[in-house]
Amino acid sequence: MDRTRGLRNRKPEQIQSEMEDLFRTLFNGQRTLHHRVTGGWRPHAEVYETRDALVVRVELAGIDEAALDISVEDRLLQIRGVRRHDVGDERRVYHQLGIAYGPFSAEVFLPFAIEPERVEAVYEGGMLEVTLPKVPPRRVVPRTVRVGSAHGADADVDEATPAPVTAKAASGEERA
DSSP states (O other): OOTTGGGTTSOHHHHHHHHHHHHHHHHHSSOOGGGGSTTOBOOOEEEEEOSSEEEEEEEOTTOOGGGOEEEEETTEEEEEEEEOOOOTTOOOOOSOOOOOOEEEEEEEEOSSOBOGGGOEEEEETTEEEEEEEBOOOOOOOOOOOOOOOSSOSOTTSOTTSOOOOOEEOTTSOEEO
């Protein structure tokens, strides 16, 4: 039995896109907009973490800055836009065509909480760099909690003030 029959007619990019969609569906429980874009393409990207932020760099040469749409929702960064193919009236015969045109989308799942109001994006020299600052860690201050019973053995004990609980240490001594 030939199990690759259905895969022969698909391009590697299409297979990769479908696999990414499958993983998104498993982890996110929903399908993403990228896969609904007809003829869409995915730009090259790199994602790295610094001490203070997550940085996403996307290669977008030839894109008009006004054509970029960047959004952060929950734990997902979405970058969308369109690369226009202006050929004019001139007839062209392409010998090699390696530049993708049309709508594109890139999605990055954020591995930790970020501060959405401090997200910055810079588009320069065909590279888009989005900096997503981390939420500063909370400092947890330990505190002692006094344990008491709702109905103490002493009738004289004020019910609003819980009685201290006596515990036996490993040595057999009682302590309050």
